[in-house]
Amino acid sequence: MNNKAxxxxxxxxxxxxxxxxxxxxxxxxxxxxxWFSGHGYDRVAPPLIEFEDALLTGIGAGxxxxxxxxxxxxxxxxxxxxxxxxPQVARIASARLSQxxxxxxxxxxxxxxxxxxxxxxxxxxxxxxxxxxxxxxEPGADAEIIATAAGALKEIGVADxxxxxxxxxxxxxxxxxxxxxxxxxxxxxxxxRKDAAAVLELGGKIGEETAKTLSALLAAxxxxxxxxxxxxxxGLKGAAKKEWNFLVDVVNRxxxxxxxxALTIDPVENRGFEYHTGVxxxxxxxxxxxxxxxxxxYVANGNGSEPATGVTLFMDTxxxxxxxxxxxxxxxxxxxxxxxxxxxxxxxxxxxxxxxSKTDNPGKEAKRLGCSHWLAGGKxxxxxxx
Numbered sequence: 593m594n595n596k597a598x599x600x601x602x603x604x605x606x607x608x609x610x611x612x613x614x615x616x617x618x619x620x621x622x623x624x625x626x627w628f629s630g631h632g633y634d635r636v637a638p639p640l641i642e643f644e645d646a647l648l649t650g651i652g653a654g655x656x657x658x659x660x661x662x663x664x665x666x667x668x669x670x671x672x673x674x675x676x677x678x679p680q681v682a683r684i685a686s687a688r689l690s691q692x693x694x695x696x697x698x699x700x701x702x703x704x705x706x707x708x709x710x711x712x713x714x715x716x717x718x719x720x721x722x723x724x725x726x727x728x729x730e731p732g733a734d735a736e737i738i739a740t741a742a743g744a745l746k747e748i749g750v751a752d753x754x755x756x757x758x759x760x761x762x763x764x765x766x767x768x769x770x771x772x773x774x775x776x777x778x779x780x781x782x783x784x785r786k787d788a789a790a791v792l793e794l795g796g797k798i799g800e801e802t803a804k805t806l807s808a809l810l811a812a813x814x815x816x817x818x819x820x821x822x823x824x825x826x827g828l829k830g831a832a833k834k835e836w837n838f839l840v841d842v843v844n845r846x847x848x849x850x851x852x853x854a855l856t857i858d859p860v861e862n863r864g865f866e867y868h869t870g871v872x873x874x875x876x877x878x879x880x881x882x883x884x885x886x887x888x889x890y891v892a893n894g895n896g897s898e899p900a901t902g903v904t905l906f907m908d909t910x911x912x913x914x915x916x917x918x919x920x921x922x923x924x925x926x927x928x929x930x931x932x933x934x935x936x937x938x939x940x941x942x943x944x945x946x947x948x949s950k951t952d953n954p955g956k957e958a959k960r961l962g963c964s965h966w967l968a969g970g971k972x973x974x975x976x977x978x
Contacts, residue, residue: 605709605716616917617719617907620748621701624721624905627744631736633699633723638680640703644670651867651890652679658706675706677720678890678902685726685900686893694727712882715908722885724902726892731838734871734889734901735845741885741903742853745875749914752878754854755846757816758861758888759839760868765832766805770798779806783860786810809859816843816855823859835870842871870901877913884909924958924966924975926951933970 602608609617625635643664648656660673674680677700685696701721709716723740725733738755745753763783771779775797782790788807795803805826812822820840828836836859843855865872865888872888887903920943925934927947937944942965951957958966959975966973 603716605706605714607715612917612919613911617911619917620911620914621719621721621907623748624744624910625699625701627747628699628723628740631697631723631740633697633725633740635699635701636681636684637700637702638674638677638684641671641673642680643667644672646683647672647674647679650679650893651682652676654867655679658708660705660707673705674702675704676904677702677704677722678724678904681722681724681902682726682890682892682900685724686898695733696726697723698726699723713906713908719907720904721907722887722902722904724892724900726900726902727898728901729899731841731871732845733899734842735849737887737901737903738842738846738873739849739853741875741887741905742850745877745884745905745910745913748910750877750884750910751913752854753884754856754876754878756856756858756861756874756876757839757843758858758865758872758874759835759870760862760865760872761870762809762832762835762839763806763860763862765830765835766802766828767798768831770802772797780862783810784863786813806860813858813860814856816847816857819857819859839871869899873903875905880909880913882906882909882912884913921965922961922963923972924954924961924963926954926957926967929967933967937967 629635644661648659655675658675662671662673664671681698681700685698689696699722701719703717704720706716723737725737742753742755767776771794775794779791779794779798782794783806788810791807791810792803805828808826809823812819820843823836839857843857846853846855861872864886868888868890870889872886874886875884877884883906885903885905887901889899889901892898892900920941922943922945923937925937925944925946927950929946934944934946945961945963947954947957954966954968955973955975964975966975
């Protein structure tokens, strides 16, 4: 590899975004943010880097292994590059906007950087855009976040959208104090693998009835209507029943406002939602690799007194789910074209590329510069016509 090629090489998971993709991403981003703004979510913009002890506490603690760190030469304190923006928005809500009326609605957009990619998302740097609803414990807050995010995705043209709803607090509520730490870990692994037989084998440790209930919950996963009926027949009690009734309320509210949104429920799904404290959700689009976005209920401040729910959309996946951008018409303006004529064309929606020097063949020059048309004596001509 020569020296020039070596300098152009980027680290794994990082890439340049070129035209027209960069402009397309910016335009989609603005539509999403405008949608959130129209629903009352005020935009905030936290910094790319913060002190480590602030960024990796609370809900940010689980991102420690995915976070780049560096020393601040001025303060001599360790700093961290954000791997997710939700912890930053939670910090803003609890510190900078602690006196603002609740519920507090905030939106955001920005780049994040992670130590490693995954099989479904090998990219380590990408744009997040999202919204957080902070200060309300009501199921209406969860339903609003899901419905608003679904509306935003449909607004940019995402087709065949579905939302998978989970409840990571349900299994702990059913277990209560059943089983030691090792048994609970084995149970979690069995549930993550969707291995009903392995769950039943743990009946001697967690109780036969509990094992049967958890196995039935595994089998109940599927379209929302069917899952609600199956779980209703299990006769959940106590804290588990309370948690499940909350989810049922959220699903019913979403169904009333977003009738075209396909809803599925996985009652025991937990992966990726370790810090969440209630209903969670993930958006998918048919035929599109990876998650378009995810979110759920969590605690926004360090002392556990501020309930919140939110959604994060991943722009790398979102862009794969929307129709390809239409290439705009570009017109070449030969040198000395009057400024008012150029302004008129741009006002009509043309991308007008001005020639910087006189050329004997403006049509050929237009083609060389990637233009579809050129201006010939005040008339618009197609490239290649002459």
